[in-house]
Amino acid sequence: MTERPATPSSQDNPLVRKLSAFVRLSPNDVEVVAGMFRRRRNFAMGVELIHQGQVGQSAFVLASGWACSYKLLSGGTRQIVDFQVPGDFLGLRSVLFRTSDHNVEAVTTIQASEVTQRDLLAAFTETPRLATAVLWAASRDEAMVVEHLVNLGRRSASERMAHFLLELGARLRLVGMGNSTGFACPLSQYLLADALGLSAVHVNRVLRELREDGLVTFRRGRVEFRNYDALVDFASFDRAYLDHDGPLLS
Amino acid sequence: MTERPATPSSQDNPLVRKLSAFVRLSPNDVEVVAGMFRRRRNFAMGVELIHQGQVGQSAFVLASGWACSYKLLSGGTRQIVDFQVPGDFLGLRSVLFRTSDHNVEAVTTIQASEVTQRDLLAAFTETPRLATAVLWAASRDEAMVVEHLVNLGRRSASERMAHFLLELGARLRLVGMGNSTGFACPLSQYLLADALGLSAVHVNRVLRELREDGLVTFRRGRVEFRNYDALVDFASFDRAYLDHDGPLLS
DNA sequence: CGAGAATTTGATTTCCATCAACGCCTGTGG
DNA sequence: CCACAGGCGTTGATGGAAATCAAATTCTCG
Structure with a gap:
């Protein structure tokens, strides 16, 4: 996936970059975050990183590759809740609660840093601003x-697909x-269906329909926007909703 | 709705009770929380308390009555994201982000305490444990x-309804x-549809079907479970998923 | 009592799941 | 080098679940 130096510096760190969008982290804060990101x-x-129903799970921060979080239903079906890309937390809720309420699986081969419950809660008490920053990330x-x-609730299948691809594109651009x-997209049609x-x-x-209408193509692991404006219009996609720019807390 | 004394003490305060489930709040912490809860x-x-797209909104903590958060779509339809009952935050994300991404509306007449962005962020810096507690509440x-x-993604209409009523019941019991x-339920069938x-x-x-199957009835503002176990089974409801008991951080 | 909102029921249509089959591509072992 | 197995993508046919359209009934409240 992405090419990163083997030894991460605090400058070049997806999590630091992400949290810095909300709070201005002190050098010490950055050090703590980078420490969590080391191993x-x-x-x-x-591979399943987080297991639904399991107690005392760790969380992870994704460094490279794609993951997805999902829930299993009794009928054997599953619902994918979200996909995670580098810089995202994996299973944050599973450390804040005693037992995990969802699964997380590696979609591609991935690199991830483990964060134990103890380390995270300790970091919060020692580095108060960090808790606020993580609250912001969780809210995002x-x-x-x-x-x-x-x-899922109010859009037709093709609008859903269009909206999903636009949102994914926006996140990846960030x-x-x-x-x-x-963008390059390693998701199979089965994964898309479950999401x-x-x-x-x-x-x-639905993909064929969007392709024939000249809006997007999705072939051999690559999504190509053929008519971005028309697609945005079709999906009634809100361009602004991921733009949470500039630290709120400085 | 619920009967509460007009002057809230820190003992009898929905938010304090809720946050105490996660962190053991010091007397000072409780004081800060109760302060936020006063006006x-x-x-x-x-009435709409929070407006989608608006900047610099406050949040509220619901003291009595029901509210709902929702998003409007271009077609004029809306999707209700969640209902809020006493002790819940209203529009927390709209203070963490610059502009609100959803609406919040009073379903019944309600009492709510306003929390400004400034007060909340100030409380976080002065009372670090509070940020962790709010992070926990947000994760819940x-x-x-x-x-x-x-x-919405993977259940049929009647399973959805059954699951929804069970979840609401579980939350209200807490x-x-x-x-x-x-439980008493002030929601109209239109609200249920939008949710x-x-x-x-x-x-x-769907309500008729569930009633005729002897599972639940919903008449004149009251939900009655007629066969709780069968309903849980029908909806494949996980009884445990709201039980996050005991402070994690003491 | 009357008006408007909420609920209820019936008829028809649309969307999407399901079942079934086939082609393509990749990797693997004979 | 070829055969072939298995995963993934593609297409067609059919049935079922839920939307939509339309109208009647009940509830609520001034």
Whole structure:
């Protein structure tokens, strides 16, 4: 996926960059964050990092690759709640609560840094501003989940797909992994189906429809926006909703 | 709705009680929280407390009555994201971000305490543990939104309804506003429709189906569980997912 | 008592899931 | 080098769930 130096400096650190968007972190804060980010581990594609129902789980910060969080239903189906890209937390709720309420799985091979419950809570008491920053990051995640919920509740299959691809594109642009032309996307149609609450067959049909209408194409792991403005219009996508620019707390 | 003394003491305070479930608050912490909770305002049924797209909004803490948060779509439809009951935050994200990404409306007449952005961020810097506690509360809200999302994505209309009523019942029981028999519920079928991503007509049919199957009834503002176990089974409701008992941080 | 809102029921249509089959591509072992 | 197995993508046919349209009934409250 992305190329990063093996030894991360505090400058070049997805989490530091992300949190700095909200609070101005002191050098000491940055040090604490970077410390949490140090011990990286590799996980193969398909590995489960967090298990629903398990107690005392750690969280992770994703350094490279894609992951997804999902819930399993009794019928054997699953609902993907969100995809995570570099800089995102994996399983933050599973350390704030005693037992995890969702699963997290590696979509590609990934690099992630483990953060134990003890370390995180300790960091919060020693570095108060950090808790506020993480609250902000968690709220940003919640905003995305809310948008996803609206998508499932009130949009047709093709609008859902269009909106989803636009949102993903916007998120990836923020971390330098895409532009208004398109982005590399390792998701299968089965994953898209589980995220959008559709059947895989219908995902295929919807993608064809969007392609034939000249809006987006999704082929061999790449999303290409063919007519960005028309797509935004079709999906009634709010361009602004991810722009939370500039530290609120300085 | 609930009967509470006009002058709230720090003992009897929905927010203090809620946050205490996660962190052991010092007397000083309690004082700060209670301070935020002091200036109560009344709002009539149907009033909008938070406006999507507006800048520099305050948040509120709900003292009595019901509210709902929702998003408007271009087609004129709306999706209700969640309902709020006493002790819940209203529009927390709208103070952490510059501009609010959702609306909040009073479902009944309500009492709520305003919390300005400045006061909240100041409280976080002065009272570090409070930020962690609020992070926990926000994560709990997110868990509910996630459950709602799964509901919309992967369950049939009647399962959705069953699950929704069970979840609402569980939440209300936590604040002493219901039991396993049922609860008072001021929601119209239109509100249910907007929350569950259904048409109001279909909500009515689904309620009839559940009633005729002897599972739940919903009549004249009251939900009655007729066969709780069967309903839990039908909705594949996870009884445990709201039980986040005991302070994690003491 | 009357008016407007909320609920209820019926008829029809649309969207999407499901079932089934086939083609394509990749990797693997004979 | 070829055969072939398995995953993924593609397309068609059919049925079911829920939206929509339309109208009647009940509830609420001034």
